[in-house]
Amino acid sequence: MMQPPDGAPDPTHRDQDVEDEQVLKPFELLQARYLSLAERYEWLEAMINYVPDYIYAKDRDGRFLFANLAIVLNNGFTDVDELIGLTDAEIHPMADAYKIEEVERQVMESGKADLGVEERRLKGEGWLMMSRVPLRDRNGNIIGVVGASRDISARKRAEKLMSAQTKLLQDVARGVDLDVFLRESQVLLEELLNGRCVSFVLNGEQAEPLAGDILEFPIFSRDGGRHGALVTVQTDGDEAGLMEFFAGIAQTVGIAIDRHRDIAHIAYLAEHDALTGLPNRMLLDRKLSALLEKASKQQRSLAVAFVDLDNFKLVNDTLGHAAGDELLMVVARRISTHVGNGGIVARIGGDEFIIVLEDPVEPIYERLAAVLTDISKPMVVHGVEIRVGCSIGVACAMEHGTTASELFANADMALYRAKEAGRNAIRLFTPAMAEDARNKLIRIEELRRAVERDEFVLHYQPQKEVRSGKIIGVEALVRWQHPVEGLLLPGVFIPLAEETGLIVPLGEIVLRKACQQARLWQDRGLPSLRMGVNVSARQFLESSLTSHVASALQSADLDPQWLELELTESLIMRDVEGAIERMHELKELGVSLAMDDFGTGYSSLSTLRRFPLSRLKIDRSFIADIPEKPGDMAITSAIVSLGRTLDLEVVAEGVETEEQARFLEGAGCELLQGYLFARPLPSSEIESLIAGTVAKAG
Numbered sequence: 001m002m003q004p005p006d007g008a009p010d011p012t013h014r015d016q017d018v019e020d021e022q023v024l025k026p027f028e029l030l031q032a033r034y035l036s037l038a039e040r041y042e043w044l045e046a047m048i049n050y051v052p053d054y055i056y057a058k059d060r061d062g063r064f065l066f067a068n069l070a071i072v073l074n075n076g077f078t079d080v081d082e083l084i085g086l087t088d089a090e091i092h093p094m095a096d097a098y099k100i101e102e103v104e105r106q107v108m109e110s111g112k113a114d115l116g117v118e119e120r121r122l123k124g125e126g127w128l129m130m131s132r133v134p135l136r137d138r139n140g141n142i143i144g145v146v147g148a149s150r151d152i153s154a155r156k157r158a159e160k161l162m163s164a165q166t167k168l169l170q171d172v173a174r175g176v177d178l179d180v181f182l183r184e185s186q187v188l189l190e191e192l193l194n195g196r197c198v199s200f201v202l203n204g205e206q207a208e209p210l211a212g213d214i215l216e217f218p219i220f221s222r223d224g225g226r227h228g229a230l231v232t233v234q235t236d237g238d239e240a241g242l243m244e245f246f247a248g249i250a251q252t253v254g255i256a257i258d259r260h261r262d263i264a265h266i267a268y269l270a271e272h273d274a275l276t277g278l279p280n281r282m283l284l285d286r287k288l289s290a291l292l293e294k295a296s297k298q299q300r301s302l303a304v305a306f307v308d309l310d311n312f313k314l315v316n317d318t319l320g321h322a323a324g325d326e327l328l329m330v331v332a333r334r335i336s337t338h339v340g341n342g343g344i345v346a347r348i349g350g351d352e353f354i355i356v357l358e359d360p361v362e363p364i365y366e367r368l369a370a371v372l373t374d375i376s377k378p379m380v381v382h383g384v385e386i387r388v389g390c391s392i393g394v395a396c397a398m399e400h401g402t403t404a405s406e407l408f409a410n411a412d413m414a415l416y417r418a419k420e421a422g423r424n425a426i427r428l429f430t431p432a433m434a435e436d437a438r439n440k441l442i443r444i445e446e447l448r449r450a451v452e453r454d455e456f457v458l459h460y461q462p463q464k465e466v467r468s469g470k471i472i473g474v475e476a477l478v479r480w481q482h483p484v485e486g487l488l489l490p491g492v493f494i495p496l497a498e499e500t501g502l503i504v505p506l507g508e509i510v511l512r513k514a515c516q517q518a519r520l521w522q523d524r525g526l527p528s529l530r531m532g533v534n535v536s537a538r539q540f541l542e543s544s545l546t547s548h549v550a551s552a553l554q555s556a557d558l559d560p561q562w563l564e565l566e567l568t569e570s571l572i573m574r575d576v577e578g579a580i581e582r583m584h585e586l587k588e589l590g591v592s593l594a595m596d597d598f599g600t601g602y603s604s605l606s607t608l609r610r611f612p613l614s615r616l617k618i619d620r621s622f623i624a625d626i627p628e629k630p631g632d633m634a635i636t637s638a639i640v641s642l643g644r645t646l647d648l649e650v651v652a653e654g655v656e657t658e659e660q661a662r663f664l665e666g667a668g669c670e671l672l673q674g675y676l677f678a679r680p681l682p683s684s685e686i687e688s689l690i691a692g693t694v695a696k697a698g
């Protein structure tokens with residue numbers, strides 16, 4: 001604590017009387033009363049000597065007039081008198097002295113203060129903040145310079161530490177590679193701390209032995225775990241600020257590691273399927289391109305196989321998505337076991353996997369057959385034992401393609417063929433498949449155009465009532481009047497129309513034409529005929545179906561009772577509840593509904609009861625082998641009596657022989673349809689046929 005010179009009043013002493021007087025009397029009076037000039041000088045000098053800042057005054061020639069103790073000691077003197085009268089040139093190296101003189105000369109010449117200039121210390125390490133102001137006499141003449149400087153080394157260091165911390169945080173934000181970040185951080189810290197040893201010891205790493213007492217700052221992870229520690233050696237001058245700095249750096253390193261792991265995880269997720277952990281399409285593309293390059297250089301072969309599970313949707317729909325996920329994981333494991341390190345297994349979509357077999361030693365077919373057999377083995381999913389089959393399509397490099405996309409396209413084509421072959425099959429790509437695919441594409445384009453231009457005509461196949469022998473209805477069957485190929489049967493284009501969705505506009509065309517024809521026959525005075533129109537699965541699922549039917553009826557001005565929509569049994573059974581709802585919607589229009597191809601699906605008596613049907617059409621496959629197959633005859637009789645039980649009329653399709661007709665009549669079947677009576681005929685021929693039967697009856 002600084003003491004005032006002997007005899008001087010203690011300025012910190014607070015005496016109430018004195019304070020009162022100070023308020024009452026002028027300051028000069030007070031000074032004169034208590035302090036002589038010498039006393040005041042002594043007191044001021046003691047005070048100036050006490051402050052750690054450097055304070056001095058110089059004359060115009062740069063000679064020290066006064067300097068406080070801090071300056072005296074810093075320049076290697078013991079008493080101020082030793083310094084008085086000296087110039088900077090006499091106590092500092094020439095260059096430093098010149099610099100000081102230059103600044104002070106400027107201040108004296110300009111009369112302007114030079115405040116807050118940061119400079120390195122002339123002696124020892126550190127920084128000073130310098131201020132110089134002109135020294136003036138009573139008349140305002142500049143007679144020298146007064147300087148004051150403060151040691152700002154601690155602040156400068158704190159700033160450096162902070163900017164180091166900021167730089168590291170910026171590196172973290174920029175996502176600098178972790179190894180680079182750790183290396184650069186270590187170098188930066190060691191430089192900043194004058195070569196002091198600093199290292200980051202991450203979990204699982206061996207710490208380098210350091211001499212001396214060790215300081216450890218834990219590097220925490222975001223979730224409170226520990227990544228490791230920042231390790232350094234303890235030194236005497238370690239102040240609290242530095243400890244905080246180390247702790248802060250350790251925290252920054254923790255963030256960097258967290259971030260690095262996040263990025264690695266995101267990169268992993270971007271290239272892997274989250275469910276099975278298998279590579280996804282992105283990684284597969286990358287890896288396959290590299291493998292293809294290698295295979296091409298080494299003239300080796302490589303197989304790409306597309307694997308698609310059969311009936312996966314059924315598992316999802318019946319057992320739920322969690323069960324579907326479990327199934328996919330089992331399948332992924334089974335495929336991976338077979339492929340091992342000699343290839344890649346990737347999941348590229350719902351139930352689609354791709355296998356790449358590198359230079360297959362065993363014949364490809366055998367390896368894939370083993371995969372197929374393994375996938376098809378029973379598995380327990382959510383407590384239920386199930387089996388799923390699969391179809392596999394294969395293409396080989398370089399034979400079937402040299403790029404990933406060529407091989408994918410060709411393997412996909414082969415897969416399509418495998419599925420067509422009835423599933424659980426493997427097909428190797430052949431150039432003919434590409435040709436077929438090309439033709440299919442051309443056909444789709446032609447079909448699209450045909451729908452736009454309406455190149456379709458309807459033929460009608462009569463339905464004969466057994467009881468009266470009269471034609472009481474027809475089934476409308478579409479034909480494509482192809483501009484080059486002539487009249488095409490539906491088997492050629494209906495499946496394609498289903499696949500592409502073109503069946504929806506095509507179905508609308510058929511509905512309109514059929515309704516118009518029915519109305520035209522009525523207008524021409526023919527007996528009213530029930531018009532049967534096939535509705536495909538895709539059409540039935542369209543929410544617009546009911547409005548399309550209503551609109552077709554309305555524009556033809558046809559009474560709905562003459563329109564019958566034929567829905568296949570398998571279509572209805574896919575989603576019984578949904579189908580019932582849609583059937584009621586249609587029924588409300590006043591049309592009747594028939595179940596087509598009956599016997600090929602799995603409807604039970606109890607579900608059949610719930611359908612608002614008018615007729616059952618026995619599938620022609622049951623009729624074809626009558627009378628050769630007694631089993632078919634029994635089924636046919638059973639369907640007829642089922643119809644009777646449910647109060648539904650039964651129509652037998654595909655009746656080709658008199659024998660079949662007699663059997664069906666005997667069984668009680670009400671309506672017959674087939675080549676025996678007529679093939680599907682153009683409208684004009686139907687007119688003659690009906691006119692003929694009417695005349696015969698008359």
Ligand SMILES: Nc1nc2c(ncn2[C@@H]2O[C@H](COP(=O)(O)O[C@H]3[C@@H](O)[C@H](n4cnc5c(=O)[nH]c(N)nc54)O[C@@H]3COP(=O)(O)O)[C@@H](O)[C@H]2O)c(=O)[nH]1
Binds near residue numbers: 461475536620653680
């Ligand atoms: N969604 C739509 N599907 C339609 C439409 N028009 C037809 N089709 C479907 O195409 C399938 C094939 O039709 P098609 O080649 O016309 O064959 C029909 C008859 O010719 C044939 N048939 C009739 N009687 C006999 C016979 O005695 N023997 C025999 N071998 N074949 C015969 O059956 C077909 C009618 O069958 P079905 O529809 O089950 O009553 C056809 O199956 C339709 O599904 C359409 O406009 N939309």
